[in-house]
Amino acid sequence: MELLALRAWPAGEVEEVEGWLLRRTVSVDRRRSNSLLPPADPSAAVRTLGVALATAEQLDFAQVVQVSPAEGHRRLDAELEGRGMASGGASLVLAGPLRGTASPAADITIQVQAGPARPGPVASPPAIAVQLTDLSTEWVEAWAAVSGIGGIRETADLVLSQLVDRGRFASAVDTRSGEPIGICIGVAEDGWLGLFSLGVIEPARRAGVATMLVEALEDWAAALGATRTYLQVEADNDGALAFYGCRGFHIAHSYHYRSG
Numbered sequence: 001m002e003l004l005a006l007r008a009w010p011a012g013e014v015e016e017v018e019g020w021l022l023r024r025t026v027s028v029d030r031r032r033s034n035s036l037l038p039p040a041d042p043s044a045a046v047r048t049l050g051v052a053l054a055t056a057e058q059l060d061f062a063q064v065v066q067v068s069p070a071e072g073h074r075r076l077d078a079e080l081e082g083r084g085m086a087s088g089g090a091s092l093v094l095a096g097p098l099r100g101t102a103s104p105a106a107d108i109t110i111q112v113q114a115g116p117a118r119p120g121p122v123a124s125p126p127a128i129a130v131q132l133t134d135l136s137t138e139w140v141e142a143w144a145a146v147s148g149i150g151g152i153r154e155t156a157d158l159v160l161s162q163l164v165d166r167g168r169f170a171s172a173v174d175t176r177s178g179e180p181i182g183i184c185i186g187v188a189e190d191g192w193l194g195l196f197s198l199g200v201i202e203p204a205r206r207a208g209v210a211t212m213l214v215e216a217l218e219d220w221a222a223a224l225g226a227t228r229t230y231l232q233v234e235a236d237n238d239g240a241l242a243f244y245g246c247r248g249f250h251i252a253h254s255y256h257y258r259s260g
Contacts, residue, residue, distance in 0.1 A: 001093060001192075001230055001252060002068050006037065008187035008194040010162045017055045018048035024061045027154040031089055031257050032232075035064040038076055045076045068255030069093075077258065085258040090235040096249035098193055098218050098229050128204075129175050130212045132168045132186075132220055135160050139169045142180035146199045163187060168220050170213045174204070182209040186217035193221035195231040198240075210243060 011023035011033050019039030028034070036052055038045035056063060065085070067077050081087070133139055135156060144152040160167065166189055172182035182200040186193055195217065200209045218229070230252065233240045 001095070002037065002255075004189060004192055004194060004230065005032075005093070005232060007189065008163070008166070009033070009196065010159060012158050015055070015059060015061070017052050019044055020048065020052040022052065022056050022059070022061045024059075025158050027151070028158055029151055030155070031064055031066070033155075033159060034062040035066045035257060036061070037066050037068065038073060040072070042072055042075055045073055046079055049076065049079060062259075064257055064259040066255055066257055069253035070255050071253055080258040083260065085260040087256050087258055089257040090254070091232055091256065092235050092241075092254050093230060093232050093252045094241075094244050094249040095228060095230045095252040096244065096247060098222055098227050099215070099247065127175060128172050128181070128207075128209060128212065130170060130172045130216045132170050132216055135163070135167065135169055139171055139183070142171045142173075143183050143197070143199075145180050146183045146201055147197070160185070168217060170216050172200070172204075172209050172213055182213050184210075184213040184217060186221060188221040188224045188226050191226055191228060193218060193226045193229045195229060198231075214247070 006021065006023075009032055012025035012028070013023070015022040019041070021037040023033060023035055023037065025033035036056055038052075039048070053063065055061075063085075065076075065080055067073050067080065070077065077087075140152060140156045143156070160169075166187050168186045168188075170184045170186065171180055173179065174181050181204040182198075184198040185196040187196065188194075195214065198210060198213060200213075218226075221229075229249070231244070231249075233244070235254065
């Protein structure tokens with residue numbers, strides 16, 4: 001699952017050293033883009049830690065280790081703590097079923113009768129419109145507006161542009177104002193849908209926007225054969241944990257970072 005997440009959020013540069021993956025993405029200030037991911041074998045991770053850190057220093061990579069899965073790398077974590085590297089960024093990886101299904105075709109009956117046409121009722125447009133697109137300037141601008149964080153353009157150019165057909169970019173728009181109110185990224189690969197950067201502006205929360213975004217991406221991924229979903233969430237994000245818990249997700253594993 002960590003390798004899926006690594007490919008779904010690709011770094012600008014990756015160097016492999018003794019099973020370690022050293023990641024660097026210049027101009028993107030995110031730990032997942034600038035950290036060292038250990039090999040799956042706990043013993044190998046401890047044995048080769050010194051080589052990985054020395055190589056990172058030599059190549060000017062960040063001296064940050066993503067201890068993942070934390071449950072399998074307790075010895076590594078203790079070694080890093082012994083080197084004086086502080087812990088931070090406690091996060092959880094959640095996994096669950098892919099519940100989205102494509103909407104069935106409408107059952108429409110057409111009746112023909114003599115006489116002048118009588119217009120039927122006019123349906124009101126939906127208050128919220130969700131659409132999936134390729135990576136576009138408009139979507140990036142919506143992401144910036146919803147998230148309010150910096151470095152959005154750099155992340156789009158250096159990270160998200162590598163996804164190509166594996167990724168879809170969902171946005172929710174208030175049809176009355178035309179303003180974006182929510183965004184989410186979906187990455188489909190190997191039967192999994194990865195969800196990233198789900199965000200809804202404060203005034204539009206608890207109105208079903210997050211559900212609409214996730215289900216739109218699930219429909220897309222289901223058509224590609226995906227059956228399961230995963231995501232990463234900060235361990236203290238109670239709102240997100242409650243939302244995904246109601247959707248049948250469970251904790252697959254946890255991780256955190258160590259930096260010196």
